[in-house]
Amino acid sequence: MKNLLTTLVVLVFGVAVATAQGLAQETTAAAPDAGGDPFTEAFFAEVAGIPLGEAEAALVKGGDLVLAVHRNTQTMTVYNGTPAAIVNGLAEVYTVPVTTRVVQRSSPQDKDAMTRDTFVTAKNISYYPTQLPAGTYKLDYSTQDVAGYGPGIHIDAYVDTTVKNKEGKNESKKMNDYFVHGTDLDNTWGCVGVKYGNMSRVMNSYHRSYGPKILTIDAYSPRKSPSKRHN
Structure with a gap:
C-alpha cells in the first residue's frame, strides 16, 4: 500500500510535494530515519494519523x-x-x-x-x-x-x-x-x-x-x- 501511495503522489499529486516536504522537515526531529524525504515509511505513518474532516469523510469513495x-x-x-x-x-x-x-x-x-x-x-x-x-x-x-x-x-x-x-x-x-x-x-x-x-x-x-x-x-x-x- 505504501509503495502504491508513493506512485500515486509522485505521478498525480505533484502539487502536494512542497507541502509534503515541509511536513517531513517538521517531523525529522521526531523521526530521524526519515532523512527529510517526504516519501518514507515515517512520513506515511505521520499522514495516517491525520483525522478526516466531515467533508473529506463524505468523499472517501470517489476521488x-x-x-x-x-x-x-x-x-x-x-x-x-x-x-x-x-x-x-x-x-x-x-x-x-x-x-x-x-x-x-x-x-x-x-x-x-x-x-x-x-x-x-x-x-x-x-x-x-x-x-x-x-x-x-x-x-x-x-x-x-x-x-x-x-x-x-x-x-x-x-x-x-x-x-x-x-x-x-x-x-x-x-x-x-x-x-x-x-x-x-x-x-x-x-x-x-x-x-x-x-x-x-x-x-x-x-x-x-x-x-x-x-x-x-x-x-x-x-x-x-x-x-x-x-x-
Whole structure:
C-alpha cells in the first residue's frame, strides 16, 4: 500500500510535494530515519494519523482511481477514493480476477509470453497480440462496447507491435487499442480482461471517480515452477 501511495503522489499529486516536504522537515526531529524525504515509511505513518474532516469523510469513495494489475496472480486491485481516504484505509478497495495473457490455452507456446506468435486480424490490421509492458498508464475514457465484450476503459498506451503490411511483410507499429474490459476467456489480444462478471463493479468505480485515473501493471517475477504456467 505504501509503495502504491508513493506512485500515486509522485505521478498525480505533484502539487502536494512542497507541502509534503515541509511536513517531513517538521517531523525529522521526531523521526530521524526519515532523512527529510517526504516519501518514507515515517512520513506515511505521520499522514495516517491525520483525522478526516466531515467533508473529506463524505468523499472517501470517489476521488481518484488506481487499477493495480498483478501479472503473476492474474488479479487487479481497485483503489477508489481521495488520497486522504486511501492513506487512512477508508477508500473502496477490492480485487478482481483478470487475464493479461495473449496466448491461447490450447497453444503450445509459453502462456506467459509477452507476444503471441500467430497473427490475429482486427479493423483490417493483422498483428501479433502483445501484452502491455510493465508501467503506469492513464485511463483516459470509457466506451459502451469493446469488441462485443461490453463496456470498457481505454488505456492510454502506445505499444510496439509487429503488424503485417500491405506487401505481406512484417513491420513494427505502435498500437493504442488497449482497454480494460470484461471477458469470459483465458486470454485477450493485449487488453486487460476482467473475468467472471466483475467488470460492472469496475465500471461503477470508474464513473464514480472524479479525480485522476491510472492503471499500473507489474512484470512477471522469476518462476519457481515453470510447468505450472504451461498447463
